[in-house]
Structure formats: structure tokens, C-alpha cells
Amino acid sequence: MDRIVNEHEVVGDIQKRTYRVKNVWKTLQGEGLFAGRPAVFVRFVGCNLWSGYEASRERDIQRTGASCPGWCDTDFTKEGSTSYSAAQLAQTIREVGGDIRFCVLTGGEPLLHIDAELMNALHAEDFFVAIETNGTLSLAGACWSEQEQQLMAPDWIVCSPKLVQERLELEFFDELKIVVPDYMPRDFTSFTAKQRVHTAQNAPLPLLWIQPEDGPRLRENQRLAIELALEQPQWRVSVQTHKILDVE
Known part of the structure; x- marks a missing residue:
């Protein structure tokens, strides 16, 4: 699959990595x-x-085998x-957020961009870092x-897979979100084993989500x-509360 070529800027004699943010x-x-x-939120x-x-919607469906180009509205x-450089982006997030120390890296596909340098910069600013990924690229x-x-790695990883599980490269995740009907829970039974288990009151948190397209x-x-969800109670229905509340 095609990856975005990393951008760089030259400062003095030093070449610095930059991150393209929408x-x-x-x-x-x-x-x-x-x-x-x-x-x-940071949208790459x-x-x-x-x-x-x-x-390119139809062409990309044929090229990748994914259904999401047909309906993605992002x-x-x-x-x-x-x-931005890593330090500039971390500072911008802090300025935008004020006292907020929770940031969500999304896209597009943020794993085309993020790296250890950016993670270190965000953690230096005391952010808890979450990421929303399609699962096709590896954290390593x-x-x-x-x-x-x-x-x-980011502190919290939400995966919404957009290819069959045999083509997913993501090593682990915390939440899994399946967008139905183009993707179905039954098609990701092996992939769910990569979930990091979190508990509340000595029981696993149910963090497998079914989201209506x-x-x-x-x-x-x-x-x-x-x-x-009623047939498979380990899954929960995902509600897009930002749309109910009318926030971006």
C-alpha cells in the first residue's frame, strides 16, 4: 500500500522531520x-x-479492496x-487545548505520520495520547x-478495521470498532484476540463496538x-454522541 513520504525541513545543517496536519x-x-x-483532536x-x-472513490475501492472509500465523508x-515539527505540533495542541491533556490523533490514517519523536514530544507536554487507526499499518x-x-506507542489505540483481518498489520489495540454492514463482527474473530484487556471491578471492560454506517x-x-449486539453481548452498539450534541 502507498505511504505518504515523510516531509523534512532543513534548519541550519540539520534535517528535521515534519508532520502534515489538516x-x-x-x-x-x-x-x-x-x-x-x-x-x-489532530487530523493528519x-x-x-x-x-x-x-x-477516485471507485478506483480506490478496486485498488485496495476496502469498502470505506465508497462512504467515507472525512x-x-x-x-x-x-x-509542524514535533515540538511545534505538541505546543500547538497545548495552546489549543488549554488545560486539556487528552489528545486524539486521527486522519485519514495517522500511522502514516506519527513516530517515536512525536510521541515523546506529546508525552513531554503531559498528554495522554489516543489514536484512531484503520489497522492496516504496524505500530512498530x-x-x-x-x-x-x-x-x-500511543497510550490508547482505537482500531476500526477497513480490510479483512488477514491483511491487518496492527499488533494490538484497546478498542475495536466495526462499521456495519460493510464490515461485520464475525469477520474479525481472530483479530479480536489482539485486544489489550482492561478491567473494572475485576471484570473485563466490553470495548468491542458495532457502529452503524x-x-x-x-x-x-x-x-x-x-x-x-443482542445476539453477541460481548459487543456493544457505538453511538456517535458528537453528532447528537452537534460538535465537530
């Missing part, structure tokens, strides 16, 4: 375990499954984006630190999600 904004996390929590440009442009194109490929010889068939998809 937007940084303060809002509420709308989904999952942290729904309702104040957060700073680019995705390895869809170009982001209308003209704007992660490069137009209007900004390049993005966030391994050669200098520290360890994985500098938005759009013209939303009502039908909501009924399907409810039926699937």
Missing part, C-alpha cells in the same frame, strides 16, 4: 470508552485506502494543511525508537447493529 481543534470525544471527555492528511477525492486532503513500523530501542441507510444499519 486541523487541530478542541472538542469532545464522541465515541467509545471516553465519549464525552474533552479532547484536542492522507490515507492509504482512499485519496480523499471524489473522483476531509483529510492536503489543501489547507500545515506542516511507525513508532519504534532506534535510539531508545523500544516501542513509543452513517448516511442514507442509517436506520437500517442501526437496526442491524442492535440485532448483532
Whole structure:
């Protein structure tokens, strides 16, 4: 799959990595375990499954085998984006968020961009870092630190898989979100074993989510999600509270 070429800027004689960002904004996390929590979102440009442009939807479905180019409505194109160094981006997130120390890295596909340097910069600013990924890229490929010889991964990983489980490279995750009907829980039974287990009152937290695809068939998809959850109670129905509350 195509990856975005890392950008660099030259400062003196030193070449520095930069990160191309569409937007940084303060809002509420709308989904999952942290729904309702104040957060700073960072949207990186680019995705390895869809170009982001209308003209390439069908072509990218054929190219990647993913269904999401047919209905994705996120704007992660490069137009209007900004390049930051790791320190600049961490500082910008802090300025936008004020006292908020929860940031969510999303896209597009953020694992095309993030690395150990950015993770260290965000942790130096005392952020709890979450990521929303499609699962097709590895954490080690993005966030391994050669200098520290360890994985500098985000603190919380939400995966919404967009390819069959045999083609997913993500090593582990905390929450799994399946968008029905194009993707179904039964198709990811092996992949769910990669979930890191979190507990409350000595019992595992149920962090497997079924999310109805938005759009013209939303009502039908909501009924399907409810039926699937009632049949398989280890799964929960995901509610997009940011849309109910009308926040970005």
C-alpha cells in the first residue's frame, strides 16, 4: 500500500522531520470508552485506502479492496494543511487545548505520520495520547525508537478495521470498532484476540463496538447493529454522541 513520504525541513545543517496536519481543534470525544471527555483532536492528511477525492472513490475501492472509500465523508486532503515539527505540533495542541491533556490523533490514517519523536514530544507536554487507526499499518513500523530501542506507542489505540483481518498489520489495540454492514463482527474473530484487556471491578471492560454506517441507510444499519449486539453481548452498539450534541 502507498505511504505518504515523510516531509523534512532543513534548519541550519540539520534535517528535521515534519508532520502534515489538516486541523487541530478542541472538542469532545464522541465515541467509545471516553465519549464525552474533552479532547484536542489532530487530523493528519492522507490515507492509504482512499485519496480523499471524489473522483477516485471507485478506483480506490478496486485498488485496495476496502469498502470505506465508497462512504467515507472525512476531509483529510492536503489543501489547507500545515506542516509542524514535533515540538511545534505538541505546543500547538497545548495552546489549543488549554488545560486539556487528552489528545486524539486521527486522519485519514495517522500511522502514516506519527513516530517515536512525536510521541515523546506529546508525552513531554503531559498528554495522554489516543489514536484512531484503520489497522492496516504496524505500530512498530511507525513508532519504534532506534535510539531508545523500544516501542513509543500511543497510550490508547482505537482500531476500526477497513480490510479483512488477514491483511491487518496492527499488533494490538484497546478498542475495536466495526462499521456495519460493510464490515461485520464475525469477520474479525481472530483479530479480536489482539485486544489489550482492561478491567473494572475485576471484570473485563466490553470495548468491542458495532457502529452503524452513517448516511442514507442509517436506520437500517442501526437496526442491524442492535440485532448483532443482542445476539453477541460481548459487543456493544457505538453511538456517535458528537453528532447528537452537534460538535465537530
